[in-house]
Amino acid sequence: MTERPNTQKDRIEKRRAYEAKNPFSRMDSAHHASRQQGLHILQQSAGLTTVEWRVLWDLHEAGPMTIRDLAQIQRSDPSLISRALPAMERKGFVRMTRGEHDGRQVVVEMDTAGYAAHAAASPAMKRRREALRSTFSEQELSTLVDLLTRFEDALREPVDDILEPEVTQ
Amino acid sequence: MTERPNTQKDRIEKRRAYEAKNPFSRMDSAHHASRQQGLHILQQSAGLTTVEWRVLWDLHEAGPMTIRDLAQIQRSDPSLISRALPAMERKGFVRMTRGEHDGRQVVVEMDTAGYAAHAAASPAMKRRREALRSTFSEQELSTLVDLLTRFEDALREPVDDILEPEVTQ
């Protein structure tokens, strides 16, 4: 039987098809799409970056809080928040004060320009969430969140079994 | 009836619970976990970065190809690949040559140190994929990939409906 020639184009197409079903690759790509779209909407509607929006949204919903609180809600490193805050304060989005009972802490609260920026961005970001709810059923979104949660939990486990024997040697 | 006091701690906990079910937030977080774990495994096993691994894996599986080919397989911007390649060439991972029939193109192929680095990283990265397959059923992974694909497609649509009326004003 004659085997089809395995051209370069065929090998690339096969590779592309493989990666289209690779959960790690799809996770990367889906996240990049989310990040791109979110930043675009925020820039257009309120001139905000993603981190600025998240801080303002958290403060608006839950009131003043520490940098550590913000980082935990956002599941990110405190240094990312810490880094963004001085510029946000200069823009009048937030005020930062030392913790009254713990001098190590910084308490962040919304300032006047922050309320305005939040108000400018909120309608579009709400429509963004609604658009997702019209694209997926409630059950599908629930399944997605469940799978993402388990995926994240699995990947945050220690990797000793994956790395052996390279490192334990 | 007596309403429970709505303390700051309560509001923060409520906010955290809300974000735990927010698909956008979970997507961010799951991707960050994936990126962290992947980079850690690559650093430990072969001293590779994520972009270096992806390039080597693609070349190993599909042979020499252009920067545009690599970017399309990886669903990323060609500039990200273009940026990484000079250092990869200096390390002896790849060789870059101008396209024979199209002078605009650069064709990338694996070099000796690239084969070695790929061989060093591959076993652990394979165990990583196998670990995921033991955490999720085949059906669950299929569902995850399907939902991620649709999520990405939805977020790559134009955002005119989301942005109105801020911009079309």
Next chain:
DNA sequence: AGACATTATATGACTTGTCACGTAATTTTA
């Protein structure tokens, strides 16, 4: 044959995220 349009890559600049470490404040331990 030349003008115009498109494509491929390279680079500047920016955003986001992480890890390590330093400093200062608080908590724990002896």
Next chain:
DNA sequence: TAAAATTACGTGACAAGTCATATAATGTCT
């Protein structure tokens, strides 16, 4: 009570990703 340990944040350095733009090469159109 003082030393040691831990915690909260700030900063350096690096990795990854994006957008815009420039340059050079190729393709299309008249």
